[in-house]
Amino acid sequence: MRKLKEPSSKFISVRCSSCKNEQVIFGKPSSKVNCLVCNAVLAEPTGGKGRIKTQILEVLG
C-alpha cells in the first residue's frame, strides 16, 4: 500500500475539497498553498513535511 498521505519532495495533483478545482502543488511546501479558485488552504508546512489538507489525486513523482 502506498502512503499517499505522506508525500516526500514530489509534486502532487490534488482536488480542492471546496470547489473541485484540480491543481498541481509541491508535496513539501515551505508556505501555505491556497486554491487558485476559491482560496481554500490545500497544503501547509509542518516542520519537515508538508501536510496536505485536501484530496490527493495523484503523486507525480
Ligand SMILES: [Zn+2]
Ligand atoms: Zn477551491
